[in-house]
Amino acid sequence: MRKLLLLSLFIFSVVNVYSKGALYVQNPKAKLLAEPQMNAEGSLLPLGEKLTPITEQGLFVQVRTNEKTGWVSKLFVSPLPPSSQIQLGSKSQSVEAVVARQRASDFTKTAAARGLSETEKMRVRGGADLYDFESLRWLESLGTESKVDTNQTNGTSSTAFAKPEERKVGSVSEETKAEVKVGRSLAARLLRKxxxxxxxxFTVYLGQVGKQIASNSSRPELSFTFGVLDTEEVNAFACPGGFILITKGALKNIRSESELAGVLGHEIGHVALFHSGEFIQNNVYLDIISSLLSPPGAEVVNQTTANLLDEMEKQLFESGRDSQAEYEADEAGVVYAGSTGYGVAGLSNYLISLSKLDKADTLKKTHPDTSSRIAKLVKAEATAQIKNVPSPKERWYRYKAFLN
Incomplete structure (x- = not known):
């Protein structure tokens, strides 16, 4: 009961994320549509435009702007105003990094004063048998090498966001900082599991494909991170703040880069649609000291936050997200893949092959019936804006060979 209470303090319903306050245009493909479907007639909306939400219908929000009313896809707007992109993996001596190290040191000294053993100290500090921040830092260190290179993606022109100087952005929001800190801690847990x-x-290649797709999402402030889990289980995980982890087992069953795009688009959709809720930095209960700049030894996760992470981990492996959230993420996979120039049937093709596998028990347990997902995907594909764009199979199979 206590854990459920803690969870309710941190996580808001998906509906509340989009029904309160204003929305902001975060994608240059966002349109004010006449109807709630992707292929409806509409006019482009300026980046950063402030919209007033009226009502919702599936993946669309009816909004008002400049005395006009229409529909906009949730995939292209955000309840957070435009802000600078958060930086991960830096070795700078920023104020946050210095403070994080000092807080970590103080925390350890306090633990020592209480007579805790070295093992207990490590557990309190967020290491030992619960988290693997060291591997996470290795993954974050590849961030600059995984930058989008349009000559190395799928041969289409760049669909990335406008350059920072062309966008009206502010500093990184406190909500985003808190979300990334929670997501880093959850990702570090998965890397221990x-x-x-x-x-x-392969990881750099995966990051390049993933970041190209993520550049079409409504979360340009996040530095998305993509990694591979060394297990034959078939699954993929989306952690708050843009940490996407996919298993070798899942990758081995992907037959084209379009399928990869659909799967990554699904996971990116969970992040873009706030399916883990919003995180408030100044919440008295949310005391995570996990530096965004990743200085070694700076990660500290307190017990209250550990309880929250327990619930989030349980959702990933046992209870699963709400079925509607999974259907929304599926549709996001179609839209994001198509917006990036990939064929939109990649995710449904992957699910068809997945339905015949015996190694996807956890994934099937935490997701809606595969046949119902495929049926809904076919409808989403019919209204997608870009279809049947060939992807470079040769490149996918060249990198897939690394998995064997």
């Missing part, structure tokens, strides 16, 4: 596959070439 499953070891990180540290193949640099």
């Amino acid at each position: 499953y070891p990180l596959w540290k193949n640099k070439d």
Whole structure:
């Protein structure tokens, strides 16, 4: 009961995220549509435009702007105003990094004063048998090498966001900082459960594809991070703040880069649609000291936050997200893949092959019936804006060979 109470303090319903306050245009493809469907007639909305929400229908929000009323996709707007992109993996001596190290040191000294053993100290500090921040820092260190290179993606022109100087942005919001801190801690837990596959070439390639897709989402303030879990289980995980982890087992069953795009688009959709809720930095209960700049030894996760992470981990492996959230993420996978120039049937093709597998028990347990997902995806594909764009199979199979 106590855990459920804590969870309710941190996580808001998905509906509340979009029904309160204003929305802001975060994608240059956002349109004010005449009807709530992607292929409806509409006019482009300026980046950063402030919209007043009226009502919702599936993945669309009816909004008012400049005395006009219409529909806009949730995939292209955000309840957070435009802000600078958060930086991960930096070695700078920023104020936050220095404060994080000092807080970590103080926390350890306090633990020592209480007579805790070295093992207990490590557990309190967020290491030992619960978290693997070291592997996470290795993954974050590849962030600059995984930057989008349009010559190395799928041969289409760049669909990335306008350059920062062309967008009206502010500093990174406190909500985003808190979300990333929670997501880093959850990702570090997953990396303790499953070891990180540290193949640099494949991981950089995965990051390039993933970041190209994420550049079409409504979360340009996030530095999305993509990694591979060294397990034959078939699954993929989306942690708050843009940490996407996919298993080797899942990757081995992907047959094209379009399928990969659909799967990554699904996970990015969970993040973009706030399916883990919003996180408030100044919440008295949310005391995470996990530096965004990742200085070694700076990660500290207190017991209250650990309880929250327990619930989030349980959702990933046992209870699953709400069925509607999974259907929304599926549709996001179609839209994001198509917006990036990939064929929109990639995710449904992957699910068809997945339905015949015996190694996807956890994934099937935490997701709606596969046949119902495929049926809904076919409808989403019919209204997608970009269809049947060929993807470079040769490149996918070249990198897939690393998995064997």
